[in-house]
Amino acid sequence: xxxxxxxxxxxxxxxxxxxxxxxxxxxxxxxxxxxxxxxxxxxxxxxxxxxxxxxxxxxxxxxxxxxxxxxxxxxxxxxxxxxxxxxxxxxxxxxxxxxxxxxxxxxxxxxxxxxxxxxxxxxxxxxxxxxxxxxxxxxxxxxxxxxxxxxxxxxxxxxxxxxxxxxxxxxxxxxxxxxxxxxxxxxxxxxxxxxxxxxxxxxxxxxxxxxxxxxxxxxxxxxxxxxxxxxxxxxxxxxxxxxxxxxxxxxxxxxxxxxxxxxxxxxxxxxxxxxxxxxxxxxxxxxxxxxxxxxxxxxxxxxxxxxxxxxxxxxxxxxxxxxxxxxxxxxxxxxxxxxxxxxxxxxxxxxxxxxxxxxxxxxxxxxxxxxxxxxxxxxxxxxxxxxxxxxxxxxxxxxxxxxxxxxxxxxxxxxxxxxxxxxxxxxxxxxxxxxxxxxxxxxxx
Numbered sequence: 312x313x314x315x316x317x318x319x320x321x322x323x324x325x326x327x328x329x330x331x332x333x334x335x336x337x338x339x340x341x342x343x344x345x346x347x348x349x350x351x352x353x354x355x356x357x358x359x360x361x362x363x364x365x366x367x368x369x370x371x372x373x374x375x376x377x378x379x380x381x382x383x384x385x386x387x388x389x390x391x392x393x394x395x396x397x398x399x400x401x402x403x404x405x406x407x408x409x410x411x412x413x414x415x416x417x418x419x420x421x422x423x424x425x426x427x428x429x430x431x432x433x434x435x436x437x438x439x440x441x442x443x444x445x446x447x448x449x450x451x452x453x454x455x456x457x458x459x460x461x462x463x464x465x466x467x468x469x470x471x472x473x474x475x476x477x478x479x480x481x482x483x484x485x486x487x488x489x490x491x492x493x494x495x496x497x498x499x500x501x502x503x504x505x506x507x508x509x510x511x512x513x514x515x516x517x518x519x520x521x522x523x524x525x526x527x528x529x530x531x532x533x534x535x536x537x538x539x540x541x542x543x544x545x546x547x548x549x550x551x552x553x554x555x556x557x558x559x560x561x562x563x564x565x566x567x568x569x570x571x572x573x574x575x576x577x578x579x580x581x582x583x584x585x586x587x588x589x590x591x592x593x594x595x596x597x598x599x600x601x602x603x604x605x606x607x608x609x610x611x612x613x614x615x616x617x618x619x620x621x622x623x624x625x626x627x628x629x630x631x632x633x634x635x636x637x638x639x640x641x642x643x644x645x646x647x648x649x650x651x652x653x654x655x656x657x658x659x660x661x662x663x664x665x666x667x668x669x670x671x672x673x674x675x676x677x678x679x680x681x682x683x684x685x686x687x688x689x690x691x692x693x694x695x696x697x698x699x700x701x702x703x704x705x706x707x708x709x710x711x712x713x714x715x716x717x718x719x720x721x722x723x724x725x726x727x728x729x730x731x732x733x734x735x736x737x738x739x740x741x742x743x744x745x746x747x748x749x750x751x752x753x754x755x756x
Contacts, residue, residue, distance in 0.1 A: 382611040395424040404459040420445030435594035438575040467541035468518040472549040474499040498524040501671030508533040522558035547576040609733040640708040662688040709737040
């Protein structure tokens with residue numbers, strides 16, 4: 312059994328390579344230095360000396376034209392058949408192979424097939440892939456593989472935009488490492504800070520968390536990252552959208568021995584370029600999607616209403632339809648969410664709510680009940696539009712027009728996942744009609 316390489320040779324010189332199709336090289340690199348050359352002290356390209364350019368705000372407010380929120384012609388994209396290898400054929404540690412068999416992981420997904428070896432070889436990666444394509448396994452499997460050979464020199468930190476996604480990643484990590492004596496800590500907001508400080512006294516080989524709580528632990532000097540060599544940013548585009556850029560860069564500053572940076576993103580935009588250049592001037596791009604938010608498989612329509620009372624009545628009629636077994640309703644503020652939740656609860660709907668004021672335990676339980684079908688309706692702020700993996704949501708409702716196109720796309724992206732047909736409806740107040748109480752415009756979490 313060969314040990315994983317921290318810096319491997321090129322594919323042509325490596326007959327044991329199991330890499331998939333050749334990935335596209337980054338075109339705008341300013342240096343010809345090989346990815347596999349000896350890393351600098353702040354490995355993976357490190358921070359540049361320039362300023363921290365790029366957005367640090369949430370979705371920019373804009374007036375959306377309701378007519379652009381309509382799509383009644385669904386486009387069925389012909390799926391190309393992708394041939395990938397079996398996990399059994401990959402040169403992975405026997406203990407990891409055993410865990411993969413227990414989890415019934417048979418074949419790699421496309422993103423896993425293209426990136427696992429590259430990550431093992433120590434390359435910086437920019438992966439473009441939609442949610443639900445196996446990105447979590449793509450970075451966890453090589454991280455675990457390295458740790459099985461050397462637990463002291465292969466510590467990692469995984470940053471994600473939401474508490475729920477952090478918990479999902481840690482759950483998957485624990486499942487893959489059961490019995491392997493490889494340990495993790497999950498650092499997220501909404502949990503007891505003192506307990507986080509206490510558990511950080513115990514050794515962990517991987518830190519999984521949200522930027523805010525990780526920075527909190529760094530500021531308290533409870534967490535030290537001087538010996539953490541690998542950085543993973545999952546849902547990178549969402550992290551920028553939520554305004555986490557500065558917090559991420561502060562964390563990077565505390566990693567003097569960083570050797571590798573791995574970014575995964577569902578979309579690719581111009582505003583990401585300067586941040587990527589700061590994090591890793593050189594990298595390889597792995598693309599299994601076009602990097603564009605595709606909502607062609609989601610039936611989208613608007614419902615124009617005269618008054619809040621009419622809107623409420625129509626909503627309750629929609630919720631009584633048998634085809635809408637799992638409905639996610641978005642509102643802008645916590646107060647609006649709670650008000651609608653109480654109205655629906657009063658009318659005997661199986662409903663719950665999640666927003667930033669709810670404890671993490673409450674949010675986790677509510678999401679689990681929504682996944683299992685114990686409740687039919689979830690009323691939420693945008694906290695539920697990012698990073699929560701819930702299958703088979705039959706309808707997404709925007710109770711008001713979202714504040715930006717990006718917010719709209721993220722919201723309706725909770726339905727129609729994995730290429731399935733989805734449905735989304737947006738309520739629009741008729742011009743000159745009775746309006747609801749003025750809405751707060753500050754985004755809520």
